[in-house]
Amino acid sequence: MRHVVSQFGFKLQFCFLASYHIVKDTLVLGVGGAGADIAAYMAIKLKCPMIALNTVSHSLSNRKYGQTLLLGPKSCQGLPARTPARGRKAAEETRQDIIALLDGISQLVLVAGLGGGTGSGAVPAIARMAREQEIAVLAAVTLPFTLETNRRSVAKVCLQELEEAGATIVAFDHESWPMVSGGAALSLNAVLEAARDRLVGMTVKQLRLGRGLF
Numbered sequence: 521m522r523h524v525v526s527q528f529g530f531k532l533q534f535c536f537l538a539s540y541h542i543v544k545d546t547l548v549l550g551v552g553g554a555g556a557d558i559a560a561y562m563a564i565k566l567k568c569p570m571i572a573l574n575t576v577s578h579s580l581s582n583r584k585y586g587q588t589l590l591l592g593p594k595s596c597q598g599l600p601a602r603t604p605a606r607g608r609k610a611a612e613e614t615r616q617d618i619i620a621l622l623d624g625i626s627q628l629v630l631v632a633g634l635g636g637g638t639g640s641g642a643v644p645a646i647a648r649m650a651r652e653q654e655i656a657v658l659a660a661v662t663l664p665f666t667l668e669t670n671r672r673s674v675a676k677v678c679l680q681e682l683e684e685a686g687a688t689i690v691a692f693d694h695e696s697w698p699m700v701s702g703g704a705a706l707s708l709n710a711v712l713e714a715a716r717d718r719l720v721g722m723t724v725k726q727l728r729l730g731r732g733l734f
């Protein structure tokens with residue numbers, strides 16, 4: 521029993537140290553609809569602050585978001601950006617507020633579901649703003665299903681821009697989800713939830729690696 525207790529004590533201590541190193545000066549920004557939802561969950565796992573950013577004003581009233589920031593109130597009028605060009609413009613319009621959010625952090629985690637307008641346009645723009653402040657940027661993103669044809673090319677361009685901005689990228693491709701045949705098919709919600717869990721797990725690992733914790 522004593523052995524079990526001491527082993528448990530060790531594990532507890534290790535977990536505390538690991539999460540302490542990850543959360544120190546780390547901020548999670550969830551951008552766009554899927555981004556904000558995944559980020560709210562990720563921030564609970566990382567035990568660090570999160571802020572939801574979207575051009576859609578009503579989406580930000582959800583209680584699961586701690587702090588929120590409306591992107592591009594003039595250019596998007598509280599509605600979805602729909603195209604990456606408008607998402608980028610919305611982020612640029614809100615530049616000063618975004619830069620204020622980055623004050624004092626050394627690690628930014630940017631979360632988005634790529635393929636739409638807001639996340640795919642604003643995330644590279646925000647990554648560039650953070651890199652200008654010498655903040656390390658980890659982009660944790662999902663890639664659209666093959667069925668979402670146009671969205672996949674939008675996502676590809678966004679990945680390229682993130683790479684050029686000097687961000688580390690952790691991506692979960694929705695298309696890589698294993699096919700289940702002959703049993704009960706997973707609902708779309710179950711697949712999205714599983715994708716979210718995978719992305720969060722991959723992000724935690726990457727952050728630990730970056731801090732030399734593995």
Ligand SMILES: Nc1nc2c(ncn2[C@@H]2O[C@H](COP(=O)(O)OP(=O)(O)OP(=O)(O)O)[C@@H](O)[C@H]2O)c(=O)[nH]1
Nearest residue numbers: 552553554600601602633635636637638639664712
């Ligand atoms: N894992 C996960 N992915 C999602 C979810 N909802 C949407 N996605 C993915 O995220 C992509 C982008 O969708 P949104 O987040 O709604 O788009 P947006 O960034 O808000 O951009 P807008 O077009 O301006 O609304 C979609 O093409 C899907 O592949 C979700 O609940 N979970």
Ligand SMILES: [Mg+2]
Nearest residue numbers: 552553600638
């Ligand atoms: Mg949206």
